[in-house]
Amino acid sequence: MSEVIVITSGKGGVGKTTTTANIGAALAMAGKKVLMIDTDIGLRNLDVIMGLENRIVYDLVDVVENRCEYFKALVRDKRFNNLFLMPAAQSRDKSSVTTTQMKHLIKQIDESFDYILIDCPAGIEQGFENAVAAAKKAIVVAMPEVSSVRDADRIIGLLEKHEIKDIRLVVNKVRPKMVESGSMLGIEDMLDILAIDLLGVIPDDEDIIIAANKGEFVAADTRSRAGQAYRNIASRLNGNKVELMNMKQSFLQKLFGKRIGVRS
Amino acid sequence: MKFFFLNVRQPSKLAAKKRLNAVISNDRVNVSQGKTIEKIRKEVAAVLSKYSPDSESAGSVSVTKAPGGECLLAAKIRLKTTQ
Numbered sequence: 001m002s003e004v005i006v007i008t009s010g011k012g013g014v015g016k017t018t019t020t021a022n023i024g025a026a027l028a029m030a031g032k033k034v035l036m037i038d039t040d041i042g043l044r045n046l047d048v049i050m051g052l053e054n055r056i057v058y059d060l061v062d063v064v065e066n067r068c069e070y071f072k073a074l075v076r077d078k079r080f081n082n083l084f085l086m087p088a089a090q091s092r093d094k095s096s097v098t099t100t101q102m103k104h105l106i107k108q109i110d111e112s113f114d115y116i117l118i119d120c121p122a123g124i125e126q127g128f129e130n131a132v133a134a135a136k137k138a139i140v141v142a143m144p145e146v147s148s149v150r151d152a153d154r155i156i157g158l159l160e161k162h163e164i165k166d167i168r169l170v171v172n173k174v175r176p177k178m179v180e181s182g183s184m185l186g187i188e189d190m191l192d193i194l195a196i197d198l199l200g201v202i203p204d205d206e207d208i209i210i211a212a213n214k215g216e217f218v219a220a221d222t223r224s225r226a227g228q229a230y231r232n233i234a235s236r237l238n239g240n241k242v243e244l245m246n247m248k249q250s251f252l253q254k255l256f257g258k259r260i261g262v263r264s
Numbered sequence: 265m266k267f268f269f270l271n272v273r274q275p276s277k278l279a280a281k282k283r284l285n286a287v288i289s290n291d292r293v294n295v296s297q298g299k300t301i302e303k304i305r306k307e308v309a310a311v312l313s314k315y316s317p318d319s320e321s322a323g324s325v326s327v328t329k330a331p332g333g334e335c336l337l338a339a340k341i342r343l344k345t346t347q
Binding site for chain 1: 275276277278280281283284285287288291292
């Protein structure tokens with residue numbers, strides 16, 4: 001049986017798709033067979049973040065409408081043989097798929113993968129309902145700022161209503177200096193408010209943007225702090241105890257740039 | 265004479281936390297309120313119907329909003345007086 005995990009947030013732009021892609025890549029690097037499903041029909045982006053946009057033939061809507069078998073819609077990542085993408089349709093909308101169809105699809109592919117990561121669209125309408133329909137666990141991605149935390153709280157309530165009990169938090173785009181100066185909510189503040197377990201913390205890192213520009217995975221960059229954070233998250237998902245990273249850069253890293261010096 | 269003072273700012277995250285707590289509490293109440301009240305109304309009506317099988321009184325449970333974020337449940341029941 002696969003671990004079926006939905007990655008959601010409520011608010012758009014907090015890093016769900018980037019988180020899905022990089023957790024998927026990190027799990028594949030750890031030897032797991034991973035399928036990522038993009039359920040953001042009409043506004044797909046998982047393909048672009050992964051650099052697979054030119055390899056799409058069939059998509060999720062083709063599968064649920066029986067125009068092809070599910071395995072024909074899978075795009076295998078050439079960098080990692082055990083990493084697959086089922087893209088969303090770009091020219092349809094979220095009403096093209098029903099929750100029943102999603103459940104049926106996941107049931108079909110359940111035995112074939114170690115992990116099925118479902119990239120959920122922003123919002124709480126049909127797209128969200130489709131994404132959570134067959135999920136057993138959830139990762140809520142939130143930024144340490146008021147609107148993101150508010151929406152994350154709403155999403156957690158909805159996930160609980162869907163009887164998803166294993167809900168964990170990934171805090172994204174953390175700026176350690178701002179947290180230190182009291183200008184940004186800290187991890188403890190967010191855990192106080194949202195009251196769910198913490199899965200990981202991703203620092204605000206320009207490497208993420210650079211990797212996305214190139215269609216690469218920051219999780220595969222061994223010199224990147226955000227990449228290390230994603231690899232740590234994957235390790236925790238695999239049941240390992242991994243300490244949270246020290247977000248602060250060392251003096252040497254500050255002096256010579258983050259590429260040099262001891263990585264904590 | 266001019267004095268130069270250090271510009272000490274209150275950490276803005278304190279304001280953020282305070283506002284978030286207020287907003288989220290309000291959101292949670294509003295999201296659950298309709299259903300919770302209706303659920304309570306039905307449960308009270310179900311209890312009353314055991315003691316007063318009269319269908320008119322069983323259905324007459326009303327809910328009104330009271331000050332301080334509370335709700336007032338009112339039920340019409342027929343009492344038998346014994347002498």
